[in-house]
Amino acid sequence: xxxxxxxxxxxxxxxxxxxxxxxxxxxxxxxxxxxxxxxxxxxxxxxxxxxxxxxxxxxxxxxxxxxxxxxxxxxxxxxxxxxxxxxxxxxxxxxxxxxxxxxxxxxxxxxxxxxxxxxxxxxxxxxxxxxxxxxxxxxxxxxxxxxxxxxxxxxxxxxxxxxxxxxxxxxxxxxxxxxxxxxxxxxxxxxxxxxxxxxxxxxxxxxxxxxxxxxxxxxxxxxxxxxxxxxxxxxxxxxxxxxxxxxxxxxxxxxxxxxxxxxxxxxxxxxxxxxxxxxxxxxxxxxxxxxxxxxxxxxxxxxxxxxxxxxxxxxxxxxxxxxxxxxxxxxxxxxxxxxxxxxxxxxxxxxxxxxxxxxxxxxxxxxxxxxxxxxxxxxxxxxxxxxxxxxxxxxxxxxxxxxxxxxxxxxxxxxxxxxxxxxxxxxxxxxxxxxxxxxxxxxxxxxxxxxxxxxxxxxxxxxxxxxxxxxx
Ligand code: FRU
Numbered sequence: 001x002x003x004x005x006x007x008x009x010x011x012x013x014x015x016x017x018x019x020x021x022x023x024x025x026x027x028x029x030x031x032x033x034x035x036x037x038x039x040x041x042x043x044x045x046x047x048x049x050x051x052x053x054x055x056x057x058x059x060x061x062x063x064x065x066x067x068x069x070x071x072x073x074x075x076x077x078x079x080x081x082x083x084x085x086x087x088x089x090x091x092x093x094x095x096x097x098x099x100x101x102x103x104x105x106x107x108x109x110x111x112x113x114x115x116x117x118x119x120x121x122x123x124x125x126x127x128x129x130x131x132x133x134x135x136x137x138x139x140x141x142x143x144x145x146x147x148x149x150x151x152x153x154x155x156x157x158x159x160x161x162x163x164x165x166x167x168x169x170x171x172x173x174x175x176x177x178x179x180x181x182x183x184x185x186x187x188x189x190x191x192x193x194x195x196x197x198x199x200x201x202x203x204x205x206x207x208x209x210x211x212x213x214x215x216x217x218x219x220x221x222x223x224x225x226x227x228x229x230x231x232x233x234x235x236x237x238x239x240x241x242x243x244x245x246x247x248x249x250x251x252x253x254x255x256x257x258x259x260x261x262x263x264x265x266x267x268x269x270x271x272x273x274x275x276x277x278x279x280x281x282x283x284x285x286x287x288x289x290x291x292x293x294x295x296x297x298x299x300x301x302x303x304x305x306x307x308x309x310x311x312x313x314x315x316x317x318x319x320x321x322x323x324x325x326x327x328x329x330x331x332x333x334x335x336x337x338x339x340x341x342x343x344x345x346x347x348x349x350x351x352x353x354x355x356x357x358x359x360x361x362x363x364x365x366x367x368x369x370x371x372x373x374x375x376x377x378x379x380x381x382x383x384x385x386x387x388x389x390x391x392x393x394x395x396x397x398x399x400x401x402x403x404x405x406x407x408x409x410x411x412x413x414x415x416x417x418x419x420x421x422x423x424x425x426x427x428x429x430x431x432x433x434x435x436x437x438x439x440x441x442x443x444x445x446x447x448x449x450x451x452x453x454x455x456x457x458x459x460x461x462x463x464x465x466x467x468x469x470x471x472x
Pocket of ligand 1: 040041057068100101116159160218219280281
């Protein structure tokens with residue numbers, strides 16, 4: 001008799017054997033993407049035994065959401081990734097509908113993994129178990145079972161454990177929905193990683209003067225940075241779009257002070273972390289050099305996912321680049337990690353007012369932009385405009401064909417753009433604002449850009465590089 005895990009792995013293997021190796025214009029040259037199937041949230045990020053570990057939500061069996069597994073990849077430089085064996089498959093009674101998102105922490109030379117066992121019942125109800133697994137160097141992930149059952153006072157939506165250590169205790173934050181349908185972040189404490197005691201509600205409606213109708217907070221990440229704490233979370237809400245109720249997928253951060261005794265978090269205003277079309281469920285970790293590094297899912301589970309053309313190639317979605325976080329002038333700033341510079345080749349000065357730069361995988365830096373108006377075409381379907389209003393990304397919707405626009409408001413002084421085969425990450429004023437989006441073009445397209453086309457009334461100045469994917 002084959003075990004449930006062996007059956008699952010055989011099914012994944014069958015998928016991989018049928019993955020066709022055809023020309024794929026959308027496949028990123030250096031961003032992480034799944035070999036096949038659907039990728040969403042980054043999970044279990046860690047710098048462990050000299051290697052970076054990226055686990056991720058993965059449905060290896062189809063390009064759609066479903067009972068998620070954890071995929072796993074490692075890297076020495078945050079740029080090139082080696083795929084590793086499947087880390088967690090949803091094969092036990094406590095995770096029938098997915099090994100959902102979670103995090104990692106190294107304890108005594110072992111990488112401890114925490115994730116949510118998601119269980120759905122007929123009729124629409126669900127429950128959630130917080131589970132533990134371990135990875136020892138040179139071996140495979142081992143499940144250790146449930147460490148926390150569903151707490152009372154919350155619906156079945158309690159998930160995405162993020163664990164860290166402070167003084168003598170381990171802490172865990174979870175995203176939750178309370179019984180009044182209000183999103184909450186709740187905190188637990190443990191000394192042994194198996195027994196967890198509730199510390200309290202950290203964030204959400206009615207706490208610290210917040211008045212909010214967000215119904216769920218997904219993927220909370222609470223971490224110390226410089227002399228403050230940062231809470232990153234994904235508030236879920238509904239908005240009205242042409243009379244239709246549409247779910248939002250935003251990511252916000254709050255800066256504040258976390259009280260480890262009571263769990264209370266005194267915080268300022270929330271700020272949106274990205275102003276592009278594709279950024280959700282980010283996670284951070286601290287590397288051995290003490291940097292706070294973030295990866296985000298370059299996607300959203302919206303109604304447009306099924307129209308992404310990569311599905312015809314057997315895969316969907318990718319991660320962002322690795323970004324270093326710092327607090328400066330009271331703001332959380334995100335900038336690509338310095339390792340990205342290792343990929344730079346063929347430096348070129350940018351000058352003039354109409355500039356065409358070819359390079360599917362490339363980087364563009366523009367300086368002295370204050371007061372200038374500028375158009376940056378990245379593909380026929382994606383254009384970035386800079387003007388007195390700020391920076392706007394215009395993109396053609398894959399389903400409706402309409403042009404949609406998202407704005408970062410502020411004064412643009414400097415830009416750094418990282419382009420890959422089907423993605424663009426725009427860093428404004430050295431990380432003060434970010435706009436992350438996917439786009440899909442092929443050389444056959446009438447208005448193929450394959451790089452950047454700049455147009456301005458003013459003279460532009462900056463630098464341009466090809467980005468050469470490192471050999472793995
Ligand atoms: C966020 C999320 C998490 C959940 C996971 C499931 O994108 O919905 O809350 O754990 O994805 O794949």
